[in-house]
Amino acid sequence: MSLQQKLTDCLKQAMLAKQPDRVNTLRSVKSALGYLQIEKKVESLNDAEVMAVLQKEAKKRKDAIDGFEAGGRPESAANERLELSIIEEFLPKALSPEEAEAVVKAAIAEVGATSKKDMGAVMKAAAAKAGGRADGKVLSALVSRLLP
Numbered sequence: 001m002s003l004q005q006k007l008t009d010c011l012k013q014a015m016l017a018k019q020p021d022r023v024n025t026l027r028s029v030k031s032a033l034g035y036l037q038i039e040k041k042v043e044s045l046n047d048a049e050v051m052a053v054l055q056k057e058a059k060k061r062k063d064a065i066d067g068f069e070a071g072g073r074p075e076s077a078a079n080e081r082l083e084l085s086i087i088e089e090f091l092p093k094a095l096s097p098e099e100a101e102a103v104v105k106a107a108i109a110e111v112g113a114t115s116k117k118d119m120g121a122v123m124k125a126a127a128a129k130a131g132g133r134a135d136g137k138v139l140s141a142l143v144s145r146l147l148p
Contacts, residue, residue, distance in 0.1 A: 002044070002046075002047060002050070003047045003050040003051065003054075003090065004033060004044055004045055004047075004050050006090070007026060007029060007030060007033070007050070007090065008030070010022075010026060011023065011026040011027065011030060014026060021079075021082055021083070021086070022086055024083075025082075025083045025086040025087065026086070028057070028083075029053070029054065029057055029087060032053050032056070032057055033045060033050060033053055036049065036053055051091070051092075051132055052132070054087055054090050054091055055091065055132055057087050058084055058087045058088060058091060061080045061081075061083050061084040061087065062084065064076075064077075064080045065077045065080045065081055065084070068080060091132075092131070092132065092133050093133065094133055094134065094135075095130060095133045095134045097138075100130070100134045100138055100139065100142060101142055101146075103126055103129045103130050103134065103139075104122070104126050104139060104142040104143055104146055105146065106129060107122050107123075107125035107126035107129055107143075108122050108143075108146060108147065110125055111125050113147060114148070115147060115148060116144065116147050116148075118147065119143055119144065119147060122143050122147065123136075123139060123140060123143055126139050126142075126143060127139060
């Protein structure tokens with residue numbers, strides 16, 4: 001079963017179980033997927049495209065949480081945290097700090113990087129190896145720390 005179909009099935013289950021928070025979050029994700037389908041002029045999206053949309057939606061929620069907390073609106077931040085937790089159910093498990101460091105070290109060795117000038121190439125290789133399981137900020141911090 002494709003990831004897009006799994007999202008649709010979970011939305012139906014949430015509607016039947018009368019879970020309004022889950023329904024609203026899954027509908028917003030489904031809407032973002034619909035916009036991408038229209039943009040690409042395709043009938044359905046592959047799992048990689050769906051995963052990219054899920055990651056983008058999760059990042060939106062994280063940014064909103066930071067903004068709400070900075071603005072002194074804890075109830076809104078809590079709502080965004082709830083939506084983020086629902087979206088994260090469909091994302092692959094994030095890399096641990098040790099795994100992320102191993103990925104970056106392997107990318108440095110693969111590219112043959114010797115200085116910070118090679119950071120772009122290392123980031124590209126590390127992002128490909130991580131496969132969306134690590135945040136770009138985390139990878140960037142590790143690359144800049146590990147490169148001389």
